[in-house]
Amino acid sequence: MEKKKSTSKIENGLKSKEDVVGDADELGEGEEESEEYKWWLESVDDSVKWQTLEHSGPLFPPPYEPHGVKMKYDGVEVELKKDSEEVATFFAAILQTDYVKDKTFRENFFKDFKKILKKDKNNIIKEYEKCDFTPIYDYLQVEKEKKKLLTKEDKKKIKDEKASIDLKYGWCLLNGRKEKVGNYRIEPPGLFRGRGMHPLTGTLKLRVQPEQVTINIGEEAVIPTPPDGHKWGKVQHDPKVSWLATWKDNVNDNIKYIFLAANSSLKGQSDLKKFEKARELKKHIHRIRTSYTAELTDQVTAIRQRATAMYLIDKLALRAGNEKGEDEADTVGCCSLRYEHITLEPPNTVIFDFLGKDSIRYYNEVQVDAQVFKNLKIFKKEPKKEGDQLFDRLTTGQLNKHLSSQMAGLTGKVFRTFNASFTFQQELLKTPTNGTVQEKILAYNRANRQVAVLCNHQRSIPKGVFKLELKLVKELILKLLPKAKKSRPELLEEISDFEEEEVSRVKKEYKLFEMEKFRKKLEKKNEDKKNEKIKEETSFATKETKSEVRKSKKALSEDEVESGKKKKELDDWVILTEKEIENECKEFEKTAGYPSMKEKLEKMTLERYTS
DNA sequence: ACCTCGACTTGATAACAATAGT
DNA sequence: ACTATTGTTATCAAGTCGAGGT
Missing domain, CATH: 2.170.11.10 (DNA Topoisomerase I, domain 2)
Structure with missing residues (x-):
């Protein structure tokens, strides 16, 4: 096997992405240069670790x-x-x-x-x-x-x-x-x-x-x-x-x-294997889809249920849904869906509402294939009632057994990897070929967002409302919005009752404040960029004058040094349309509020203790 | 044909470190 | 230089899934 000295970070910058990933092995600083082990070229027999x-x-x-x-x-x-x-x-x-x-x-x-x-x-x-x-x-x-x-x-x-x-x-x-x-x-x-x-x-x-x-x-x-x-x-x-x-x-x-x-070789190898499996599925997906679509009308309920579950796993990237025990939180996945978790709205809309992994709510209104709708209706038919399994003739074991008969090593979770990767790739294809770095980052983030939507990934606003917090929140708002002292005199009142409702109201207010700040920031950047453009054009026009040339030769003027960083960032900044600003704000709304507030609160607590 | 157990992946989030902003 | 913001890493609960026992 050809071995090669591991290269410095600077050199890595010039190499292809694949190489960079491969070089990601990190030895502690001051370590001797070690010979690189290309685990990703190793054969995939992992029965012996x-x-x-x-x-x-x-x-x-x-x-x-x-x-x-x-x-x-x-x-x-x-x-x-x-x-x-x-x-x-x-x-x-x-x-x-x-x-x-x-x-x-x-x-x-x-x-x-x-x-x-x-x-x-x-x-x-x-x-x-x-x-x-x-x-x-x-x-x-x-x-x-x-x-x-x-x-x-x-x-x-x-x-x-x-x-x-x-x-x-x-x-x-x-x-x-x-x-x-x-x-x-x-x-x-x-x-x-x-x-x-x-x-x-x-x-x-x-x-x-x-x-x-x-x-x-x-x-x-x-x-x-x-x-x-x-x-x-x-x-x-x-x-x-x-x-x-x-x-x-x-x-x-x-x-x-x-x-x-x-980042170890063992984990790397199995990660690689996982993605290779998902890539393999691409070759079989057409056949598998044809097969389960045909089975949607099968005479045997078990097969019909299996086909319907496969449809949901494939289309909605649901998890397989193993059975859970008494001593665990009541959460479900595809195979463990119950009567009450779906609502059918003719002609073909299904409303999913259930708690999935980590008790995170999955809510989705989707139009499904007519036959799938029909099937789900059958699976909900009496005597079935709340608490009963939707797929009462199907377990994850049976499902996976069938899947692996369709393609070696195929299981429910492979569909998630496959569909997430597929979505990501489709979305990345929309990247402008000769766009700026900013535009590319935007496309990358959008792709990630699409995957998160598909997989129902969501970071929630951390819970854990402190009793003292309400008081602090009020103080904080008064600090940040001095004019609220007049418009909102109740904020000055002593807190007698720590009602949840009150906390969430104040928090909402803070969120609005944060969002306003965010919007202003975007708008200001846009303005700056526009101004810079104008400045560039005019300075180019007068560049001929000697004094101008001399000035530019004086390395960097003081204010250029100061605004150097800012300028660099502005270079990549794309002027956003109003609609884009709107979208960014909407995106921001999801995360705005609590996290930044929490830190401010912590700081205030500190001030309190140290003064 | 179940059912339990063991091994491993996945994912949210808390804690920390790096970077940007003032 | 000091602090607010953002990104990264550590932590650990909660999944998936196959094997092997009954």
């Missing part, structure tokens, strides 16, 4: 250090033993978030808190309602502020320590090559933050002991030393799996792993 494997094992979180701050029970300070204090502190830390507003979260937390209290022989704390965690919360806030105020040297020291840890645990030797390890830290204890209506949210996630951990490592390799006084649960040498360590999580009985990083 490695021949030799050496690593430093997982890194455990530091033991809990008590702070001694007392919480209150029924108005009285209570002394807590170490373990109880730790759990109380987990809860205190998120006091202002709306995890605490969630009844399930509170109850699960308190149940586990009481268990720990019992072990610590504490029989004072009995009712959640009498608990007051705010002293601990306040303490944590102060600690946070202190951390921010650390000196540069202290911050550097912390950074260096982190780097030396990373040097030890962040790398492994896979077949003798140095590769990056991903999540080498054992997950620290805390309160399980299940998403959506997870029945176990708030449950105490216990500290993982080395005795629960299995190490997977090469036979020849030195076995990493477990923490003092501890032993590994098990040490194995299985080259058929890629993980370095594993343990079982006490909350869901889920198995957790330590894997290599996303």
